[in-house]
Amino acid sequence: MEFSLCMIVKDEEKVLSKCLESxxxxxxxxxxVDTGSSDLTKExxxxxxxTIYDFKWCDDFSKARNYAFSKSTKDYILWLDADxxxxxxxxxxxxNLKKTxxxxxxxxxxxxxxxxxxxxNTIYSLRRNRLVKRERNFKWVGRIHEYIDVYGRSLHSDIYIYIITSIKHIRKETLIYLD
Incomplete structure (x- = not known):
């Protein structure tokens, strides 16, 4: 079983190495899929x-992500943002997941x-569909705040993806919890 990583990027030189290294x-x-970088993102x-493709930005994240997915050739697609x-x-x-x-x-x-x-320690997280079977041809929906429209058999893993945040840390007391 093989995994592709599909990403859309623009001017991500400050964070891309950490992402790809991981x-x-x-x-x-x-x-x-580069949407118009003017820094060292492509390099x-x-x-x-x-494999780098240029995509003319059209104010639609789903179109860019769907284009990236269309270039994948492996069994499953993992998507990440550059941060x-x-x-x-x-x-x-x-x-282990890849093997099993x-x-x-x-x-x-x-x-x-x-x-x-x-x-x-993570104090706020949410679940995202991160790994999808390529042959199902799942599509991204929404110009902004896009999501991947999935169906079929799903697995809820205990794997964490992290985001590089500008907040170094936050005290638990500052979070508001709604029931």
Whole structure:
């Protein structure tokens, strides 16, 4: 079983290396769709062996993501944003998932760690569908705040994807919880 990484990028030189470094050992193909970078984004992607495509930005994230997915050639597609990364313990889980994933599974959801405390413990996360079977030809929907429209067999994994945030840490007391 092989995994593609599909990303849309623009001027991501500050964060892209951390993202690609975190996936390079288990991803079989990296697809970067560049929407108009004027920095070193493409050169950084090339250092990691990415196949890079240009896409004229049209104010529609779904169109760009669908284009990226159309370039994938592997069994499953993992998607990340350039400011996302995976820690070693979660890389280990992904490597194991790659070895053991039932081919009848169409989509795998993962935790998306959005806010962490001063010890890097996740204090706010949500689930996102992160790994999808390519042959199902799932489509992204929504010009902004897009989502991938999935169906079929799903697996809810315990894998975490992290985002590089501008907030270094946040105290738990500052969060408001709604019931």
């Amino acid at each position: 996936v390079k050992d288990f991803i079989d193909e990296i697809i970067l 950084i992607g090339a250092k990691f062996g990415a 996302g990364y995976i820690t070693q313990d979660n890389i280990d889980k992904l490597v 994933l039932n081919p009848n599974v169409d989509v795998v959801s993962m935790h998306y760690s959005l806010v962490r405390d001063e010890n890097e």
